[in-house]
Amino acid sequence: MINQRTTRRDWLMASAASTLALSMTLAAPASAQDDADDQASDVITVTGFRSAIENSIAVKRESTSIVEAISAEDIGRLPDNSIAESLARLPGLAAQRLRGRAQVISVRGLGPDFTTALLNGREQVTAGDNRGVEFDQYPSELLSSVVVYKTPDAQLVGQGLAGTADLRTVRPLDRDEQTIALSARYEWNNYGALNAGSEDSGHRLTGFYIDQFADDTIGLAIGFATQSSPTQSERWDAWGYPTVGAGDLLLGGAKPYVESRELERTAFVGTLEFEPNANSHTTIDAFYSQFEDTGILRGIELPLAWSGASLQPGYTTEDGLVTAGTFSGVQGVVRNDTRFREADVMSFGINHEQTLNEHWTGSLDLSYSSVSRDDTDYESYAGTGSGYGTGASDTMAFELGGSGGFVFGSSLDYADPSLMLLTDPQGWGQVGFIKRPSTEDTLTALRVEAEREISQGFFSSVEVGLYTTDREKTKRSVEDFIDLANGGATNTTAIPSNLLLEPTSLDFIGIAGMVSYDPISLLNSGVYSLRPNLNADVLTKSWDVEEQQVIGYLQANVDSFLGDTPVRGNFGLQIVHTEQSSTGPRAGQGALLSYTESESYSHILPSANFSFEVAENTFVRVGAARTMARPRMDELRASQEIGINNQVCTTNDGTGNPAFNAANYDIAGGQSCLTVSGGSPRLRPVTADAIDLSVEHYFADGGGYISAAIFNKDIDNYVFGSSARQIDMTDAANAIFDSAFIAANPDITTGILYEPVNTDGGYIRGIEVATNIPGDAVAPWLDGFGLLASYSYTESEVQPDPNQAPIAIPGLSENVGNLTVYYERGGFEARVSNRWRSEFLGEVTGFGANREFRNIEAESVIDAQIGYEFGPGQFEGLSIFAQGNNLTDEAFVSYLNDDPRQVKDYQQYGATYLIGFSWRR
Template identity: 50%
Template sequence: MMNFKPSKVTLALLSSGFMALSTSALAQEAAEGENKVEEKAVEVIKVTGLRRSLALSQAVKMSSSSVVEAISAEDIGKLPDASIAESIARLPGITAQRLNGRANVVSIRGLSPDFTTATLNGREQVSVGDNRGVEFDQYPSELLGGVVIYKTPDASLMSQGIGGTVDMQTIRPLSYGKQAFAVGLRYEENDLGALNAGSSDSGERGSFSYIDQFADNTIGVAIGYAHMSSPNQEERWEAWGYPELDDGNQVLGGAKPYVRSSELERDGWMGVVEFQPNDRFHTIVDVYYSDFKETQLLRGIEIPLAWSGAQLQPGYTAENGLVTAGQYNDVMAVMRNDINIRDSEVTSLGWNLEYVLDDNWTVEADLSYSKAERVDFGLESYSGTGRGSGVGASDNIGFELTGDGGAVFSPGLDYSDSDLMKIGAPLSWGNGQTIAGDAQDGFINRPSIEDELKAIRLSAERVMDSGFISSIEFGVNYSEREKSKDNSGDYLTLNNYPDLMTVPDEYLLSPTSLDFIGMGDMLSYDSWALYKDGYYTETSEGLTVSSRATDSWLVKEEVTTAYVQINLDTEWQEMPISGNFGVQVVSTDQSSTGNGVKIEDGLVVATELSGGDKYTEVLPSLNLNFEVAEEQMLRLGISRTLARARMDQMNAGIGYDYDTNLAGSDDLNNSPWTGKGGNPELQPWLAKQYDLSYEYYLGDEGYISVAGFYKDLENYIFNEYSVYDFSDVPVSGDNPTLLQGLVEQPKNGNGGNLHGIEMTLSLTGGMFTDVLEGFGMVISGAITDSKVKENADSDPLALPGLSKKVLNATVYYENSGFEARVSSRYRSEFIGEVTGRSLSRNQRLVKGELVVDAQLGYDFSESNFDSLDGLSIQLQVNNLTDEPFTTYENKDARQVKDHQVYGRNFMLGMNYKF
């Protein structure tokens, strides 16, 4: 219930239809307030652009019964940033991790994406990733009207998370109330240029949106389409690691630097049909579909050093325990001409029906379906001077560490010489069983994901005629989710093995420059065409490597949530008080199927394993809002929340070893059985949350807020050793004395706490003087810390996704149609999840970063050219300062593991609305 009285500016904005999202309570309040304001006064008020977006977002925040943050579109198909992930990352206490230069997943209040739930129009969404964290770049910002982030839950919020809930919202055509058509076009270019032959440094984006009403405004339709073909370039340094020498110094063990050129193609569709024939019945159908394809060209040279037959020469330079310069002799480098293709689809359907029985009772039904499919294809093609380790010309390479940028090399060979460099295996990476040790001429990774979620919700609300209780809500939600992963990989061997192959002229490309790390040019060819034309023979890695089978799994969940919520609206000593208290009872039945895998005579033997568990949790919540003074709100939130465990950790698969030499042992610590795997009986993370927020609103376009939170984590998930029963696993030879062994699995262990403070300042220059009219700024900061231990004697863990310091700032100017803004987002170092070997996901320490974007624009609606009314143009620069993405090892910033430079993306575009 909104206590603040809507002003004329807020009413004008609301009446224009841009709050026609899912904030129906606010829209209803505004409609009641609008009748009390003279129509003429509302008509003369016009707020546009970013100021409109900020004012609408502030109105959502003011009206909410929970602690929320919000983003609202500046206009149809026009959110403040190029992607929805970047927009979310500008909100207080929220950060984004970049993937290939673009914001991808978000962390709320220092908790990783595993603790955050994403919904579309209030319905939980599946993900194309390996776990639950939604990759927000799948959702075109042009198709969304806004986003609301719930930092504190209430009982009616079906999809909760310990971090929070991100609810993306599409337009509601009947609430919008008028016909509109909008078109947007953008041209995009990356300033690094096309780093790989066959790539492009330019792309385009286009979108259109159509909203209309029919049959005396009883039927509403909204349709949107967004297309993106976006370039992305990268110069990347990647170290193998830093082993220790005999003298105690650590040294570069090897490197895999390369340049990457990507093209992201995304087509998104949104459709809404709304029907409201009278005041009692209302139904709405939402359809969303996104097809996302990314093609990456990667060319570089793997340089084996300490972990190879190369020799570090005497006379190297060491500083504070790290070798910073030296030379390796007899280096056998491997040139890589790789291509990665990811194809993913997301489909979301929703149908809501609401019927008003009488003045007091309303019933509602909601059905939803969400599905995500992802297929990866990662092709590696190798070339060098000879087949197998120690064969062919070697190189003497000098190196010097350069800080964040990794290392610069001084090679002796010309790696672009097609007479010297041949296609084939320069090193003996083959398994020596199903293929010869020198027969791995390339590799293919083929992981795939399928995620499906069905849900139905039935609820009712009883409005109370008097007293401090305004209404009572209750209902039940039932959902079924099924997610599976299939992970396969194949060795590639040239058909003419053991001969090497000179690159045929029709596949030969211009050399690729690796000057950024001093390696000069390298041989480049079209490996994708070579593969398609049948130059390679494929052999499954899964025949000999157990991780392929153990990383293939199926997880199912059936969740029933019953809830009751009592909404409050009263006064105490003339102080308005609103809010709610309620409880959810969540019952879960989870199961998983995986593979039990062992190696016999060098080959994989797999048997199907399954397991699961059932649990019920009670989640109470309380939200109280005190209007302590005019335009000042104090909010209190207390709740118990859960976040379900990662699905890859719920995998029933186990990779195990059986030692026949220990078959007679009766000592569990010396059992013949050992293993490592997932745990289908994992319980969810649970936390008690305490939130206190003070908000002081300075009119319609400014506010100051300070919020503190404390999360008491009841448990956390750690890898631990536990007793596992192997009685169903067949063995060859004599039966073992022990049928149990110690297996490393994720387990629910001790918890800890997470706490922090957030501050936001949103001001306009007109608040101080007319001279500064049009200027404004939004600044927010957060300081977060945690204390989670595996046991009482261990050191506190660094939680994934937690940046202790976060700062976001936007400074803007809007006047007479001219728009200019500069936005920045800073986060200190954190543990992030990045792509590792065989497209796996690994955790790394990520260096703090400051990303700056800028935008200039002009809206011709503010000009005297009537023929250009509705037209606006924008020039946007993303990553203005070319901020790199850097990870490092051993808590030593000099030991750079990964350093990625993306360049700047320039976009020139126009929007036209009529």
């Protein structure tokens, strides 16, 4: 049933929660045995990380699907600082870092868009422009467990094509006593505060209250988590690499800077359960998170080969890349920028389950999820003069550093405020720029389900249900050019002395310092004026997408024998009907129209999962299913930008009149007067036929396992690129040209639309091996030690265009691995973890906040933790610990054109350290 306590899967989750609650009750070291107990025995108490592993293994073992699980070490303590980091340690999963922290997850090589997230079994909205969940919105401290379904069943609504992550919160009636838990952490980064005015340390506070009332018929759980976490980074960003001389690659320009960010998040979670008798159970869940991520970025943008700067003779070339030399005539743009994001996430759900008679149980679930996100991306420029060539120029030596970025030698003092003025150094037509995109996403869902228990025969129960959702996502974007109030973008103004800060060091690129000031106060001081950017590419960033979905499902559950072999599982199907529509502007060439388009479709998604216990503690699992992933929201947008093919027509022939060149008109050959490009509300979901096979052996004491799995997904209707088709553009033609010109040239009303399309697809397949080996399973003297390890190999190929070579699926690393060595005994705990992934095609935010795919280099991240839990006595219930994350300062590196020499972005975040305590009563 919907409530996680009754159906086969829901029973599994309740059992896992009960196991977790029991282990937490035992987490305090054992007290002395009753003196009246004549049979004294040694009691082995499993606590902390080892307890979390064993609970996760129990969920994996008892599931009929192929799943991976994470369980909390204690109330308010998942094994890692974030959900994404914990998920990235599971077999076949990998994280992509953003600003030094794991944020989005790839499951079995498929990117974030193919994985969905549930909260207590309910589908959640997302803060980004797409469907990929940004897990840093959910504090790990407020979760009790996470289950990742790699194979779905018919009852799993909101399922993803790659996998489904179900985030679980505490169920108070699964515990048998009042619990109060508190924890606190202090954290800092070894880089310190790279920017003047930024924070170099932070904190995290968490509290939980769990209790039961009225003879355990009412349960209440309330939790809060607040944090202020600073991150620091040194970032190298290249403009690109043109060629020079005999075709050698040359740095075209650079935008290196140091970035200091502070993540502030306050979240609350609450659960109220009411179970007056064995036949009735009601659960109310609420979650709220307020998220603010503020960043200050300071650096010097250096237009080089793609500007007026000149490469001097005598440069050095290695392997076709200019690695050292000198540029003259360099006029840098000193940048003092800020980036800000605020997001409010809310989720609410109410579930009631009722036993109708000895055979039938029914349930009703109503939920609501919403997110409101506001961003600000603000740039402020300074330099020696207005427009290239008017101020002092720099002669800069450059040399390739070991990190993949370049270091420079400068002849100018960039920290001198008398030399660096507020202006437009390169003649870009602005002294700054500000973008303010915002997103609203809401989802309302209703689920009705009935289950009939079957006491005899091969089947144990049959479930039937109906699930409906209504989702609306809206994006708006406001952008402004920044001018000087005293002279537009063609003047200079000294930086107000009261806003000057200590110079910012750029030692990592060889420049001792640059002038620094408070850009927010500057914007509010009246020095600047704003000029709206009404270009079509800005207007078309606004859109609305609506989706209504109805899912009917039927599932038969199995708990029987096949000969002498126990078998459990299920088979069933979902019938999914979707209606989608989008409204957005069709803008450009002076036209501004509203455009709306809709589409509807239905899919049948069969699924089957079976678990055979072929020997004691040895299981063979088989899963087969058709799954789907609906297109990204920004791909479904109706907003489109209008363009004119100047080879065919113009709005001004030089005399103020429009002109049409009939000789160049060839609509069949793609030569029309008007073109339009954008999203497509007509897109259909990506689908996959998947088959999975897993063999798992569990150690008799429940503390370890070893598993191996293979999987294959045949993907169809993959969304990629763009395709051209003819459309009627009469409305646009009327807005751009006069009626007489259209009457004389009727062909201009037929245009060409370039939009994303569904293509044939391809495949993704791979193998996964994983194990947890407690030391005492190997030798008694290793008691307390343990090894947790996994490795996966995945390959993929999609061919969106039969005339082009196949490509790898974005987000896929062929090799992904995790290794954790741990020790836990006598209250002492220590562990070291390493997660790594090979290179992959990642999604990043590019120029203009647009989505870009870039090659990301392989990475290996090492974390460690040490702690101690006090036993019976004055400090019973108290634990202290210390953590270190990214201990080797692993860089995040992207490169261009499949050439690792052409480093585009090189980011280093330093190591983060935390010390803290937790207390439970």
